[in-house]
Amino acid sequence: MRADGPDLEPFEGPGFCHVPSGVELDVAKLAESDSDDDRWNERGQPTIYLALDLPVALAEYARHASGDEARDLLRFDVRLDRVADLRQAETRAQAGHQGSPADLAYHALARRLAARLRARPDCEGLVVPSLAFPEDPARGNLVVFADRLPAAIAEWLGEPRVVGRVVLHNVGAAATPV
Numbered sequence: 001m002r003a004d005g006p007d008l009e010p011f012e013g014p015g016f017c018h019v020p021s022g023v024e025l026d027v028a029k030l031a032e033s034d035s036d037d038d039r040w041n042e043r044g045q046p047t048i049y050l051a052l053d054l055p056v057a058l059a060e061y062a063r064h065a066s067g068d069e070a071r072d073l074l075r076f077d078v079r080l081d082r083v084a085d086l087r088q089a090e091t092r093a094q095a096g097h098q099g100s101p102a103d104l105a106y107h108a109l110a111r112r113l114a115a116r117l118r119a120r121p122d123c124e125g126l127v128v129p130s131l132a133f134p135e136d137p138a139r140g141n142l143v144v145f146a147d148r149l150p151a152a153i154a155e156w157l158g159e160p161r162v163v164g165r166v167v168l169h170n171v172g173a174a175a176t177p178v
Contacts, residue, residue, distance in 0.1 A: 005116065006094035008082035008123055015050030015078040015142050015157070016057035021070035021165055027154050031146035039107050040114040040126065046146035048153070050076065051130070056139050058166060059132030065168045074160040078142065084117050085127040087137040101129035101137075114143065124148045 019025055031046040041047035051057035057073055086092050087101065097103070097113050104110045110128075117123045125144040133139035149156055 005096070005120060006084050006091045008084055008120075011078065011080045011083045011085075011125075011127060011142065013052065013078060015052070015076045016054055016073060016163070017050050017076075018057055018061045018071040018073050018166070021072045025074070025160060027157050027160065028152070030157075031144075031153060037107075039104075039110045040128065040143040041118075041145075042111060042115070045118070048142075048144040048146050048157075050078065050142040050144070052127070052140050052142060054163065056130045056132060056141065059130065060141070061166065062168060063132065068167060068169055070165055070167045072162050073164040073166060075163045076160055077158045078144075079156060080124045080142075080144065082122050083125045083127055083142070084123060086113070087127055087129050087140050101134040104129060105131050105134070118145055121148075 017030065030048045036043060038047065038049075040049070049060075051060055054073065061071055084091060084095060086095060086097075086104070092098075092101075092113075095113055096116055097109070099109075104113070114126060117126060123145065125142060125148070128141050128143055129135075129137070130139045130141055146153060
């Protein structure tokens, strides 16, 4: 462990997200969402959220869905050099959080923790527990500090591949594959 927090590790693996179906994607726009609802960043901090697996991507879509809209599920092959994996209790403690993964549902707590790690110039992002599966450390999300990337987003994110399409009918009900 470093004096300023946990050791950072490389991340290499899939990242999934959902986007409106039939819309040509500009990957740089993934970092432009500037919502007060973002859990791991403040307004004005370019951040990309990707699920680590398809079930997490579907669960995240279901959590945020607001109507009957077809969404394409995309897969990227991601490679980052320095991320903090906050799914592990030891890493969370080294970053300053002693509680459970479920505590990270609180925006203020998650943002404070992310701000502490974002203050490190060598940290490119976080691997965080998914709110859909908070006690399953195999499941999670990748939170990328897009302003820390050494190259254009498309260069480290690669070409997206559509791996499915989903529409939620009667939001609050189960997802229905299309």
